[in-house]
Amino acid sequence: MKRLIKCLVWDLYNTIWEGVILEEEVTIREGLPEVITELDRRGIIQSVASRGDEAVASANLSRHGLAEYFIAPQINWLPKFRSIRSICSELNFSPDATAFIDDDPFEREQIRFTIPDVRVYDAADALSLPDLPEFTPETITRESSMRRQLYAAELQRHKAESEYGSRLEFLTSCGMKLSVRPAVHADLPRVAELMSRTHQLNTTGLMIDREKLEEYLTEPGRCVMVAELNDRFGEYGIMAAAISETSGDTWKLGYLAVSCRVMGRGIEKAVLAKLLNNAVRSGYRAIQADLKETGQNRMMKALYQMTGFRNTGRKDEEGRLLYQFYGSHPVTMPEWVEVL
Amino acid sequence: MNEMEIKLMDYIRKECLPDNSSYPLRADENLFDSGIVDSAGLISFIAFIESEYNIVIPDEDLLPENFISVRVIACYLASRLVKEECGVENETAH
Structure with a gap:
């Protein structure tokens, strides 16, 4: 294709x-x-x-x-x-x-x-x-039709940035608000869209079709999550999707895709920190993540390793490497992001 | 500040800060907590370092203890370059 x-x-x-x-x-x-x-x-x-x-x-x-x-x-x-x-x-x-x-x-x-x-x-x-x-994209979502406004707002952000003395002051002035929640049925077209459109900030590059996602919504131990972001320039809608699976006291992040529209402001770290901190707070003792090298997603490898994950060297039949979390928790949230 | 730190700081000023920024970047500043570099920024920075110093940075080395600040990166680089010169192969654990 x-x-x-x-x-x-x-x-x-x-x-x-x-x-x-x-x-x-x-x-x-x-x-x-x-x-x-x-x-x-x-x-x-x-x-x-x-x-x-x-x-x-x-x-x-x-x-x-x-x-x-x-x-x-x-x-x-x-x-x-x-x-x-x-x-x-x-x-x-x-x-x-x-x-x-x-x-x-x-x-x-x-x-x-x-x-x-x-x-x-x-x-x-x-x-x-x-x-x-x-x-001809497979699905047209609310985010598709909003995309032009999102890019226009993004250019505004770039212009505004030069008015601030430090990157941190600028990022703080944006007033970014992040929310992470379990996905509902109506979110699935957007989740599928994120998986197919996102290449760099995508931990496995695997495509999961709509029927499979539908099953995941009700499968015990599996959770599909979406993250939404807005700031003073406008809203981004759903800009990240994640799938986790649990067994016993192990929580594993099987999939994480973050829209490249939010690159450059540490949001992928914020989403990951929120997911990990929630899992630890829920009592999971072992935190793991899958990562499949696609040739385009070195950023996600960097994100995992900079956040405290280490490659165990174990690989499953789909080529996914198993990462284990050894970092301290709670994982630090970027200070310019407010989590709702 | 050594020559390597100056070169790395120049890159950060040019690529990660707004044009003509008067921001007083420090060599020991945490590049991530200050919002100056994120995952995408780190990958571009690494591409610059690899071509500038003609080395390959293995994925295993992408760790906070090697990349959290300009000073830390310069130390990592210095040790890599010494190893390269002495013909010691970089350890690629895992």
Whole structure:
């Protein structure tokens, strides 16, 4: 299966609209606004990499009611691979989750050549994008449709950060509130979505289908949990999911996936600390965790080991390494996170 | 502060703090409790160290006693580099 596209970068001239660079009046291509709003509803983030004058182009986007759909647009005279790289780094998308659409074969070829992982589309095919599997997430959740606002809020956070003297002051000023609770039936589409979309902050990379998750909800000794986060810039919705299993006095964290949207603020540590502290408080004596190396999740290995887990060297038939917790508890919660 | 600590501090200032930040970063500051580095930040930092000093940091070494502060990282690195020079293989327990 082709990896889903999380971010689509549009060219403007002769892709979104007909018209010449620097011309004030442009005509939006027929059917295009419907494509843009549909991809937005599916939670695909859209941006712009186009040559031209930013003021003129932005005014045209606003006039046609499209400006709000594009996050971190790059309208300038730089080569487009530079613009696409800025978008990826500003919004934290890897190139292989990013796509670019342009009418100009030169521009498309240049992107293929400079950032080969970015998938490239001809503007002539714009109207059929929503039919392609890579633009069709299996489920559309409340978080999908909110995704654009979440990214816009994230950019606000970045701007705000430079106003503070220390990282700690800034993080504290955000007023992050975390809650962790057992999942209910209605959360499962989002849990499945997190498992399939999350690669770096994912401890096993294994896909657990909806039926299995459904069984887990009622299986004795098994617990599916979700974490929600909000701060003064807005809410993130459910941004982490975990599955634990218990037997006797052993509690094992079998799965932990944290959305990459909350990277960079220690939230994965906060979620882990909360889960571990709850387990210890419930009387479990042995705390364990599974970790399967996927080639992309070294961060989770670092998180476990920096938090007090050690690799026992034991591996199960699915390739999951067993980690044992030797750290002291309660595990310290990042001081800028308030747990509700 | 030694040369290694200065190089590591420069990286943190450039990559983990806002541009032109006047934050008085200390070599013995806990990088995690201060919110400067988290799991993602640590992995990028390690990639920088690996390419800068031409060494490979094994996963087993990703521990607080090796990476909690700039000073601790510099000590870890110094011992790694000495071992490398003397041809002692890095212990990869487990």
